[in-house]
Amino acid sequence: DTGVSQDPRHKITKRGQNVTFRCDPISEHNRLYWYRQTLGQGPEFLTYFQNEAQLEKSRLLSDRFSAERPKGSFSTLEIQRTEQGDSAMYLCASRVVEEQFFGPGTRLTVL
Amino acid sequence: AQKVTQAQTEISVVEKEDVTLDCVYETRDTTYYLFWYKQPPSGELVFLIRRNSFDEQNEISGRYSWNFQKSTSSFNFTITASQVVDSAVYFCALSEFGSARQLTFGSGTQLTVLP
Numbered sequence: 061d062t063g064v065s066q067d068p069r070h071k072i073t074k075r076g077q078n079v080t081f082r083c084d085p086i087s088e089h090n091r092l093y094w095y096r097q098t099l100g101q102g103p104e105f106l107t108y109f110q111n112e113a114q115l116e117k118s119r120l121l122s123d124r125f126s127a128e129r130p131k132g133s134f135s136t137l138e139i140q141r142t143e144q145g146d147s148a149m150y151l152c153a154s155r156v157v158e159e160q161f162f163g164p165g166t167r168l169t170v171l
Numbered sequence: 172a173q174k175v176t177q178a179q180t181e182i183s184v185v186e187k188e189d190v191t192l193d194c195v196y197e198t199r200d201t202t203y204y205l206f207w208y209k210q211p212p213s214g215e216l217v218f219l220i221r222r223n224s225f226d227e228q229n230e231i232s233g234r235y236s237w238n239f240q241k242s243t244s245s246f247n248f249t250i251t252a253s254q255v256v257d258s259a260v261y262f263c264a265l266s267e268f269g270s271a272r273q274l275t276f277g278s279g280t281q282l283t284v285l286p
Contacts, residue, residue, distance in 0.1 A: 093273060102175075102262050102276025103216070116271040151216065153274075158204055158266070160274060162216040 062086060064163035066152050072169045073142055080138045081166045085154030092135050093160060094127055095151040096120065103151050109135060142170045173198045175265050177277035184253055185285050192248045192280045194263030200224075202268035205239065205246045210279070211259040222246065253284045 065084045073079050085092050090111050095103035106125070108116040111132035121127075124143075129135040139146055147170045153160040174197040184190045196205065207219040220230065222239050230237050234254075238247045250257055260281050264274040 100278070102278050103274070105273040108271040108273055116273065149214065158272070159218050159221055161218060164215045
């Protein structure tokens with residue numbers, strides 16, 4: 061399988077807990093994105109990496125959110141002290157030219 | 172700031188009907204890219220097409236066709252002879268010519284094709 065993969069696919073957590081998601085992009089894609097999608101809405105941009113450098117962050121990315129791409133390959137998105145409003149689908153995408161290819165997403169439910 | 176509007180929240184058609192999904196965008200950039208993605212019930216976003224702002228040629232791919240008109244800032248998507256498998260949420264998206272080129276999505280149109 062050469063597509064974008066994400067792990068886990070589903071995560072249920074209690075308010076106040078920390079969670080971490082992983083994204084493995086398509087191997088030759090040096091650009092990686094995180095988006096968040098809530099029910100009935102289109103995805104919203106969170107952050108962008110080119111290789112290991114985090115070059116852009118949305119205002120949606122509060123200080124409880126942190127993302128890394130340590131070796132320019134896989135990326136992690138951590139949410140600290142989760143809140144019920146963090147419940148959403150977290151999508152990862154990668155690109156090498158203009159098209160972004162998306163992974164299956166991680167659905168987070170905060171109880 | 173860029174914005175994408177998909178005014179049709181839900182559309183329901185009977186199989187074999189043609190259906191057009193509307194997309195209107197706003198941007199101050201002269202160079203930008205427009206996209207359509209499909210999100211079936213499984214949830215994964217599937218890339219369908221990309222158009223560059225400097226290329227207004229319409230495109231046809233099988234039963235799918237796209238009509239890009241800069242004069243009206245629209246990028247509409249038509250499915251000819253719809254099939255039940257076309258049932259999904261369709262998103263229009265825009266990226267501007269910058270370093271990140273992040274996508275700005277519309278709110279999507281839920282298409283239901285009835286047998």
